[in-house]
Amino acid sequence: MSSRDQILGRVRRALADVPDDKKTYAYDRAVPRDYLREHGDRSTEETTDLLAENLADYRALVHRCTQEELPALLARLLAERDARTVLAPPGLPPHWLDATGTSRVEDRAASTPHELDEVDSVVTGCAVAVAETGTIVLDGGPDQGRRRITLVPDHHICVVRVPDQVVSSVPQALERLDPRRPLTWISGPSATSDIELDRVEGVHGPRTLEVVLMSGDRKPRLA
Template sequence: MSSRERILGRVRRALADVPRDDGTPYERAVPRDYLREHGERTVEETVDLLAENLADYRAVVHRCTTEGLASVIAGLLAARDARTVVVPPGLDPGWLAEAGVERVPDRAESTPHELDRVDSVVTACAVAVAETGTIVLDGSPDQGRRRVTLVPDHHICVVRVPAQVVASVPQALERLDPARPLTWISGPSATSDIELDRVEGVHGPRTLEVVLVSGHESGAATA
């Protein structure tokens, strides 16, 4: 008897008392009667909760209007003394209109070493989840490839408020295409060693700055 046959035999014995599939469609096989959100909030309260949970995860949160966005981004880059910034192909060029930095295009041929030499990256997002303080990127043109948000040490992410803010993960999933390369971000990259010493920048940017830009009403989630 081969190793493969032994392993499959153990699997069959372990499944011997498991009821056979009755043909119930997957979407009805498991009850999904969990809460869609926890508590009732206004749209403003939902956005405030997002900001609170982002900060709790050690993201740096900024608020501004559409008119002030370029100035805010320029200030954040200047504060980091950033000289180069990765720019996704679909990013609104007006966002960097006041930033005196070299713009590095998001190219398929860029290597991790090249991206590691870039100071910052600026992106939009697909959706933001208030209850978990999570930003989701889906690889759209204004967000770029996943690696441009994982290699540079400083990520500025713009969230359109309230259009891109939802209360809960179930509401976020309804907006997302599961076939796209989804990146879920809850604060800057971090881990802890056996002594519980927190280390940031392990598998992503050491600093995450989220800019909540008000004035985007269409598509806002019901709070």
């Protein structure tokens, strides 16, 4: 018996005394959901400013640009790191990297951790960004690629479409996300602290996270 079968078996036994017509709603009825959906009433501009502020608090490097300015900005950010190779998912708009002059690495299932570690930078889009927590969420979409490409390389540039992909709160973000997809929640660059609170970055993800808030573009929704 698999672990999945064991867990589902426990769930069935726990619901054994619940009538069949109420099982679907038993959990929803047992848990009150009267919590705030967002804290405060903010305009779109104020929500975006809050996102930028909280991203910076987590030591992410935040940039703003228009859709037209994005290729030049990405070229500058990659040049500042002397990036010679950049990994980009297949669904990333090709013109975003036209001005970079870097060698583009494909997102391949066969890539080994060692090969990914040799990549200088990775550029992706995102699924949604949460202003109140300064969190970027990836769901493995065409412009985000496999989860590991944003966990192994040391430098990650994530482009957020403003205002289409920016929400105020986690409850609002969850409404947009499909729980069946591989979700990665990112709040700043990878970091940890030892017992003396000495901070170490780049332990289990990118040492440097750069977030580009790009206005003037809307991502098509997946069917």
